[in-house]
Amino acid sequence: MRKNAYIRLLSPCKNLSSLLKVHARIIIAGLGQDASTTTHLINSYSSLQRCDLARSVLDSVPTPTVVSWNSMIRAYSRSNRHQEALKMYRSMVDRGLEPDRYTFTFVLKGCASALDLQEGALIRREVCRRGLETDVFICTALIDMYCKAGDLESAREIFDKMPVRDIVAWNSMIAGLSHSSDPLEALSLFKKMQLTGAVPQSISLLNLFPAVSRLAAIDLCRRMHAYGIRMDFGLEVSNALIDTYAKCGDVESAHLVFDLIHTRDDVSWSTMMAGYAHNGCFSEVLDLYDKMKEIDLQMNKVSIISALLAAGDIRDLEKGKQIHHFAKKQAVDMDVLVATPIMTMYAKCGELEKAEKLLRGSQEGI
Template sequence: MLSFGSLKRSPFGLIRSLSLVKQWSGPYRDSYDYTRLLQRCGDIKTLKEVHAQIITSDNEQNQFLAAKLISRFAELGHLSMDNARKVFDVMLERDVVLWNTLIRGYAHYGPFVEALRAYEEMRLSNVCANQYTYPFLIKACAAMADDINGEIIHAHVVKSGLDLDLFVGNALLAFYAKRRRLEVSRKVFDEMPSRDIVSWNSMIAGYAQNECAKESLALLHQMLQVVYAPDHATLAGVLPACAQEAAIQEGMWIHCYIIKSGMEVSAALGSGLIAMYANCGRLDAARGLFDRMQEKNIVVWNVIIRCYGMHGLGNEALDMFSQMLECGIQPDGISFICVLSACSHAGLLQKGWELFEKMEDYGIPKGDEHYACMVDLLGRAGRLDESLEFIKSMPVSPGKDVYGALLGACRIHSNLELAEEVAQKLFVLDPRNAGRYLILAKMYEDVGRREDAASVRMLMREKQVKKPLGCSAIEVDSVFHAFGVEDEMHPMKDQIFETLKQMEKVKEMELVALQG
């Protein structure tokens, strides 16, 4: 690596080595000449050569050029951030633009913690952060999953009076959504004095990514009512919600919108549409869309394999996996989760074992979900003893997914003794999952052990573990209405209950007519 001292000691040898200089006509008169030259640097070697020329021409302290150099070094990845930092460190005067450029480099390319350290240095230097500083810092906190520093930065934003800035607000709501703190994210969204398409997209995608499909779809309808035309990011963000809710109407509207607007069906849109059609039971439509797609990356292949697997079509899933390999697509960890799950649902035990063993051939480490697939595969086949031995032989400590798969197998094959042992482990590993408790309680009830079932339900109450309430939903005039059993909170409860009564009467009359 070139040091600043060596650059100054031997300038003429370095200048002669510059391949770009030979292509440049005329003298270097100002920073704009160097800026144009920097834009043509495509690798670290050439960039260092231009850096040497800047130093030897006494432009080292030019803040405009320093910012350009830092930005160009950062764009080459985190391994070049040391070079960017050296450019920054030799500067005698540093304005907010220079600090922002360095912080942005760390926030985008890492190490992310250095963005926060640079910010602290900036504050100690009495340079005030602006509306461009905070989004980079929030991005770094999100990348590190650092809630504490994220909240500290949020407090600094409020103190500086920039909490109402559009770009800062967008960064904050995206951060909280990524950290699964949707109430805070929505509060930021609702309090924004102005919103752009990025604001809506971030909130819609945040709901969808956190399995709040109804809220995501409702917000999409709200966005359309305020005359915002959805873009590629909007549709890619909301399609997972359509798949979760099997919302065929919204899904088909999105598909039609894509076609009518001439929007390209990218991998992100295509995979979302395929998943939506498959979850709605339209497997032929999903396959037709897959076949027509020009761009098929690993995500698209994984989705179509999963689609066949979830419908119990194990052989078709295996065929798609083979086609993917023939196309030269390297499988990843998700590929094997999808194909192993397909084998499990179709009862293809031997094939599942073969694929599990092949993971090492592709250099893919076996994670908790892969082991869980194998436990599920053995468990569904009734081989509970083998499942138990398999878990004991695991090179890593089994997690909640592995024991959850074993508990499900115990439920299928009515092995209460093993279920009790597994459930106790899950109550520690996954204490907030109501489904674990309810499976054991139901198994107790099935064999008449009602006191034990009551004890499990009492344990749920003591731990304040609540089963998610089921509900029905209907869309009227582009507005979603959801209501549960004996729901007294809905503003139209009287009309709902009266309609249900009328439906019950019609059903009774039909039964009487059939019996007569």
């Protein structure tokens, strides 16, 4: 069997057992140290969140290529092991290998997630030294890193100097500005993006919704809603619309979006409940809670928290006790995000001793 045939066998492997069998066949065929094959193996193990096995493949190769190192760096970043990704980059450089554009893109994503601006600044210096400061992928990774770290001035400096911008670069900059002290700038950039001929994607709207919510720009929310329907953007945008309408104070439109979703997930329900709670519609929160219990839907922590807050605000102790019991059954009652509204609910309902007892119990468990 030829090498490419073994590589093709890796694609259908959706579980560890089948992947290990193909790996064994690759070793028997004498391809266990082949650069191309090992890179595909690293990617396959990475897709199954098995960075340990991916790393063992890399370590088994006497002289792995830059492509193999890049795959390992990306594997760590995908698994949220960002410090390991940075260590891999340093180790690669220490061995005298020359990073390429993909190396910098992957390692900068690690810096962004780890909020390591110091390492990011050093990598940016290396990027400039190699004449890659205008590379669209590297620039986008730098913009994302600076935005996540709150350094919007540096992010905008890089963005403005880019000779060519793709939709990902626009989306990254809009996302950063949406959470800035001037969300209007996010709206301005969104308009500029459209004037360049770039077509907004679902992620473009998702990145802009926080700015719309903070500005309570209900008219813009409606225009984005219409655009989302026209483009058939799907569930994630619908869930974000529920949240944005509710934060803009239009709970009726939020519920209309909720009602029109054909296949709601737990985020749809929890977002609608949180939206009602945000607008003081506590009875409606508890109605949705009861409906979820009635049809035996999976309930996440946001739904439970919203229900607890609603029970406390309308002083419905019996309903609060039911929700507390449900939280215990779901083994989330000791989670600080849930435990705090449980105590708040009991305190608001006049059960101060119960609230204090729960507080002591949570402190003892720390």
